[in-house]
Amino acid sequence: MNTYYDPRDLARFAEIGEDAPEVAKRFFDYYQAVFAEGELTEREKALIALAVAHAVQCPYCIDAYTTACLEKGSNRAEMTEAIHVACAIRGGASLVHGVQMRNICRKVSL
Amino acid sequence: MNSFLRNLAVHRLQLTRERATTLQVNVGRLCNLACRHCHVDAGPARNEVMDRQTMEAVIDFARRNSFAVIDITGGAPELVPGIAYLLDQAAALAPTVMMRSNLLALAERSADNIPELCRRRKITIVASFPSTNRGQTEAQRGSGVWEKSIAMRKKLNEAGYGVPGTGLNLFLVSNPAGAFLPVDQCAAEKKFRADLARKWGIRFTGLFTFANMPLGRFKIWLEQSGNYAPYMEKLAASFNPATVAGLMCRSLINVSWDGCLYDCDFNMAAGLPYSGSPVHISEVPEAGEGIPVATGDHCLACTAGAGFT
Numbered sequence A: 001m002n003t004y005y006d007p008r009d010l011a012r013f014a015e016i017g018e019d020a021p022e023v024a025k026r027f028f029d030y031y032q033a034v035f036a037e038g039e040l041t042e043r044e045k046a047l048i049a050l051a052v053a054h055a056v057q058c059p060y061c062i063d064a065y066t067t068a069c070l071e072k073g074s075n076r077a078e079m080t081e082a083i084h085v086a087c088a089i090r091g092g093a094s095l096v097h098g099v100q101m102r103n104i105c106r107k108v109s110l
Numbered sequence B: 001m002n003s004f005l006r007n008l009a010v011h012r013l014q015l016t017r018e019r020a021t022t023l024q025v026n027v028g029r030l031c032n033l034a035c036r037h038c039h040v041d042a043g044p045a046r047n048e049v050m051d052r053q054t055m056e057a058v059i060d061f062a063r064r065n066s067f068a069v070i071d072i073t074g075g076a077p078e079l080v081p082g083i084a085y086l087l088d089q090a091a092a093l094a095p096t097v098m099m100r101s102n103l104l105a106l107a108e109r110s111a112d113n114i115p116e117l118c119r120r121r122k123i124t125i126v127a128s129f130p131s132t133n134r135g136q137t138e139a140q141r142g143s144g145v146w147e148k149s150i151a152m153r154k155k156l157n158e159a160g161y162g163v164p165g166t167g168l169n170l171f172l173v174s175n176p177a178g179a180f181l182p183v184d185q186c187a188a189e190k191k192f193r194a195d196l197a198r199k200w201g202i203r204f205t206g207l208f209t210f211a212n213m214p215l216g217r218f219k220i221w222l223e224q225s226g227n228y229a230p231y232m233e234k235l236a237a238s239f240n241p242a243t244v245a246g247l248m249c250r251s252l253i254n255v256s257w258d259g260c261l262y263d264c265d266f267n268m269a270a271g272l273p274y275s276g277s278p279v280h281i282s283e284v285p286e287a288g289e290g291i292p293v294a295t296g297d298h299c300l301a302c303t304a305g306a307g308f309t
């Protein structure tokens, strides 16, 4: 292997349960329940997952939720807008910390 | 044994013909478009179209059997010379007659009154609409298609198509714009209905979501783009035995532009004839029951997930 990420590893996710089956089972059951249709549709949940996948920059999740979004009926424009939401929140989160910088500046400056 | 039959065997299932209630007529490979997912490889350069004599044999066959549905497909049926004769005759022989259309060809045939004939004979129009996104639609169907197809949909609405109470049905068909599975039909219909009404004021009767068949031009694209093996694996992994009882090939008989019979349009594209060897519609009094359906690997697209036929 000459990279840290191998697309084939995504299909091996369940192996994570081999040395800790109880917690893995709980995690995967929970995961399944989270993505089931509820107040939000499966399509909407997949779009949120796609946006979060970009925020946490997980290539496995980006791969899985790009296909999931398409198969749940989102189009490319909607998926692109979802990523912009992630980008705006990530960028905004950095920028809003600038207020802290300004507070500290003010405190230590003449 | 193909991979579809292997899946049937694992689940101890068989696929045999029952009474045919739908006659599907593929009137030819001529089309004004050359969509990249087309399983019959239709296009403007194709000249295989059904002639009048074959149309008469089809009408005789429909008269001998009583079909609930006659489904006219292509290529673009509107472009076939003599299509008005076939539509008119068919409309008198089955309670439901439908014509598949890419809508651009229908717009081109406005001057010849094909849309008016469809309206008068209450022929259901089944129109392709892969995505509510222009880029994805045009990636599948060709550039410049979007505006014209939206305009034709509005015209059909104005003529009463897709409007409740008129008896004029306009169904939309959405095939995935790529190597992935189709959206759940109910969820997609809800979303298309809301999006089309909000953005373009378009109404329609219902939506079908169909998987792309690994045949014809789509198969070539799958192979060239390195998607063939993963797509076939995905179809096989999504095999749903519950879909087998409702597969359309049990109750549909397909006749191609040259009069030969098939269990479905996909088998026609794959060259797998009804009953195992080529037979002309004029030689068969009625579609037989209990005959095994001819199958291939492509059948896995009919049984993936919720299935679609």
Ligand code: SF4
Residues within 6 Å of the ligand: B247, B248, B249, B250, B263, B264, B265, B266, B267, B293, B294, B295, B296, B298, B299, B300, B302, B309
């Ligand atoms: S491709 Fe045709 S024969 Fe095969 S399962 Fe689908 S409808 Fe039946």
